[in-house]
Amino acid sequence: MPPVPPGPFMPATAVSTAVKFAAVKVEPARIADTRRLFVELGIEVAEGHYL
Numbered sequence: 001m002p003p004v005p006p007g008p009f010m011p012a013t014a015v016s017t018a019v020k021f022a023a024v025k026v027e028p029a030r031i032a033d034t035r036r037l038f039v040e041l042g043i044e045v046a047e048g049h050y051l
Helices: 010-023 028-046
Strands: none
Touching: 010 028
8 A cells, every 4th residue: 555645634633742741741730730831832932932
């Protein structure tokens, strides 16, 4: 069988999953705060604050 290229959303799904795993690698009491910080950082990156 020939190789099949990944779907158009596969890279985004992989990054999203990696971020979710990274956010829960902290103490359980800090998971919500860490997720919130990751979302804020992602929004700032999308707005071009770190170019």
